[in-house]
Amino acid sequence: MSSSMALRDLQRDLESKANDLAKIQKDIAKDHQLRKKYTIQLGENELVLKELDLLEEEANVYKLIGPVLVKQDLAEANANVRKRIEYISAELKRVDASIHDNEGQQNSKREAMMKLQQRLQSIQAGKAKA
Amino acid sequence: MGHLAVRRSAFAAEFTAERERMASSSARGELEKMGIDQLKALKEQADLEVNLLQDSLNNIRTANARLESAAGALNDLSLRPQGKKMLVPLTASLYVPGTLDEADKVLVDIGTGYFIEKTMEDGKDYCQRKISLLKSNYEQLFEVLAKKKSVADEAGMVLQGKVRQLQAATTS
Numbered sequence: 219m220s221s222s223m224a225l226r227d228l229q230r231d232l233e234s235k236a237n238d239l240a241k242i243q244k245d246i247a248k249d250h251q252l253r254k255k256y257t258i259q260l261g262e263n264e265l266v267l268k269e270l271d272l273l274e275e276e277a278n279v280y281k282l283i284g285p286v287l288v289k290q291d292l293a294e295a296n297a298n299v300r301k302r303i304e305y306i307s308a309e310l311k312r313v314d315a316s317i318h319d320n321e322g323q324q325n326s327k328r329e330a331m332m333k334l335q336q337r338l339q340s341i342q343a344g345k346a347k348a
Numbered sequence: 349m350g351h352l353a354v355r356r357s358a359f360a361a362e363f364t365a366e367r368e369r370m371a372s373s374s375a376r377g378e379l380e381k382m383g384i385d386q387l388k389a390l391k392e393q394a395d396l397e398v399n400l401l402q403d404s405l406n407n408i409r410t411a412n413a414r415l416e417s418a419a420g421a422l423n424d425l426s427l428r429p430q431g432k433k434m435l436v437p438l439t440a441s442l443y444v445p446g447t448l449d450e451a452d453k454v455l456v457d458i459g460t461g462y463f464i465e466k467t468m469e470d471g472k473d474y475c476q477r478k479i480s481l482l483k484s485n486y487e488q489l490f491e492v493l494a495k496k497k498s499v500a501d502e503a504g505m506v507l508q509g510k511v512r513q514l515q516a517a518t519t520s
Contacts, residue, residue, distance in 0.1 A: 262459045269458040269474075278465035280455065287463060295462060302460070 225341055232334045239327045242320050249317045256310045260303065267299045379506045384514065387507040394500035401493040405486065412482045419475035425451050426468045 279295045280287045379387065428448055435443040454471040455463045466474065
């Protein structure tokens with residue numbers, strides 16, 4: 219009797235761990251998308267910075283704000299792009315750390331699930347013999 | 349021109365991911381050791397990656413074509429005298445007559461909403477630089493694609509061999 223209750227408990231535990239695992243994997247997938255987006259933005263901003271660096275002092279820089287092309291100061295544009303690059307790099311590092319953590323959690327969940335399954339199988343095998 | 353930066357960066361991201369995956373890709377001997385299911389999964393994965401790479405390659409080619417036409421338009425523009433009558437597109441179907449002002453300065457879209465005023469010479473130079481950058485990206489990506497394709501093909505061949513072996517074993 220108690221063994222079938224233990225069986226049910228184990229199965230419920232396994233199910234909840236499976237749900238947790240699915241959630242973690244969804245988070246990892248979302249983080250990967252985010253990472254891709256940030257990498258693209260970082261690349262684009264670095265290109266812009268390179269072009270701005272090639273300009274001479276008095277060259278005109280314009281920024282498209284909505285439908286309006288607004289004249290910008292070269293120094294200001296440089297500062298803005300640099301700040302964007304810093305921000306995006308920080309976000310990228312954060313996402314990377316999050317991915318790393320989630321992957322660690324994913325692996326430990328998988329291990330826990332495997333152990334549970336083994337116990338489940340051994341109990342079921344024991345019941346079959348009895 | 350913003351699209352170019354997107355293509356290039358997406359390519360760069362994919363390229364590094366590719367490198368990591370290729371470092372762990374199997375040599376022929378390892379392929380032989382794998383089970384049929386594993387091989388199938390590997391081949392499907394490799395096929396997927398090949399398709400992704402093909403798409404990226406096509407994107408680079410389109411971007412390159414647009415850059416080339418921009419460079420051509422620039423060249424054409426530099427030949428026109430100031431004050432020349434022209435038709436200015438206001439929408440895709442509405443053109444308005446106008447006269448060409450100074451053709452010596454051009455506005456270049458460098459991405460993230462920034463435009464810089466450059467001389468005609470610098471503008472042409474910009475286009476050329478981007479075109480050669482894209483060309484080198486294309487070549488690098490092509491190499492990665494070729495390697496991935498050979499992995500996919502080899503996996504397919506080894507898989508077929510194993511399936512045939514299995515069939516021969518079960519029928520004999």
